[in-house]
Amino acid sequence: MPGGAGAGRSVPAAADTAGELGEFGVIERLTGDRFQPEPVLLGPGDDAALVAAPDGRVVATVDTLVEGVHFRFDWSAPEQVGRKAVAANLADVAAMGAVPTALLLSLACPGTTSTEVLDGLAAGVWDAAADAGIGVVGGDTVSADTMVVSITALGDLEGRAPVTRSGARPGDVVAVRGDLGWSAAGMAVLRRGFRSPVAMVAAHRTPRPPWREGPVAARAGATSMIDTSDGLLADLGHVAAASRVHVDLSSRLLPVADKLRDVASALGGDPLGWALTGGEDHALVATFPSEDVVPDGWAVCGEIRAGTGVTVDADRWGGAGDPGWRHWR
Template sequence: MSVAGVGEFGLIDRVTARLSYGSTVLLGPGDDAAVVAAPDARVVASTDVLVDGRHFRRDWSGAYDIGRRAAAANLADVVAMGADPTALLVALCVPADVETGWVEQLADGLGAESAGVGASVVGGDMSASPTLTIAVTALGDLAGRAPVTRAGARPGDLVALAGRTGYAAAGFTVLSRGFRTPRLLVEAYRRPEVPYPAGPLAARLGATAMIDVSDGLLADLGHVAKASGVAVDISRDAFEVPPQMRDAAQALGVDPYAWLLAGGDDHALAATFAPATVLPDGWRTIGRVAEGHGVTVDGQPFDGPAGWDHFR
């Protein structure tokens, strides 16, 4: 049955019946607004939008994976501030002929990704639209910690990375060329593996700056460099090209480092730390902060786009 067949409120009932709620949710869907506990008295908030044909394709990914990806894009922003995610609000604009089962699977994906970090989908909105669009707002709690912004990096700091980069970008290239393998890369595009615990851990460890790598490592570190008034230099040798990526790059005529250094959508976390910091498991050093401005690789400008630009 299509969403037009069940109607707006019937679809809302079907979706909310599939959701569960954590201890921070004081009032869930069903009223004019949800009520979420904020023990820290500060709320971290972030929003993102995914548009069919621009950020995902329904012939490349199932609804469940799209739901997980939509949640991950926002939850990663919350943990990049050093906060613990608490809730998501989701606005869905959908063509009237989309099947209700597709929307239900989307809700399952959103709920599963949120539950994995102790957050809940607490409400949102629905509307008919010729273009399927998913807008997500994520909330988080700092648990008494100071937020880790982009503006605290200092000359001499280590630049470190948690998670992986380049896998999703490689998967996107593979899919765009009409292939469905290597599976490792395709699945990385469909559903990112976000190192959620690494964000609050970095905050407790004293990270001086941090960012979610959504548009490309070099582009996002460029935001840190600009906000902090410093230069960042990345070591190419800090990145290992996995065999599946190497083989795909060779077959498609792509430099794999263009994926690793400038590819987005993996939602790794990049952070800067004081020079003497002993990094915990899951974090690795990839470069240094210096005086100056901009981002370089082994002391040289990167040859090619540094990341994704929606309007380029």
């Protein structure tokens, strides 16, 4: 249930933990007294929120982060975790070619969670939402042994057809926009106990998906699109399966950043492996009917052929690195 300003309970003046704040105090802390932009017709504080859906349809997606699985507070500040949770959702909305309109936040956490952590998390969520011009319209808070942050994002297609995973056709080109392998490189850095290069570490802590580019690609005529949450190869595998096509990437054309190569040589990692298999960057990868229509800033890095599966330089990828992130391994 969304809660907040209208919840009718007073927040203890000097609460130090979620338990002391109580359910409504936490919801107030997470969603109360914030600016709600125009698409929000009714924000937190009632049984449900009401959000504009201008084109008569609404894009909806949910993404969940678990402490110890998706984030660690010794590696990431609460503000960064909040931003990360929003980033994944904005990328999913963008990958349909839609613009985001609102977020809903569900937070499960122990009663011992400090108000500092709650405030940091809320600041990260709201900052990321504000960057996207949207608000958090509803929230639910429950007690649990582990912190679980679940965010639902809503979006609007502005009258366009959704760009799905199933529209790639032989002859299309593959193009990518955003960081590839940066989050994986950042995690490798953190695992070694280092804190730099800062850009890579920041990319792991808070990916910055190029979510504004989703609608740009849609307007340019993208035939399919996905965000790289599980890694480029794994996510293009979804496109290949859904579109019943073969995706062939060119290692020469893949945008492997110089910084990624530097980190790889320092740590003994494989920059191409990170770029192909690193997850959680939330870059956008799309197919276009021809190179001519690919928007500025997108890197053409492959093509769609008849067949199945994903290859690199027409071969199966045999390099180092997980074939995408999976849970429970």
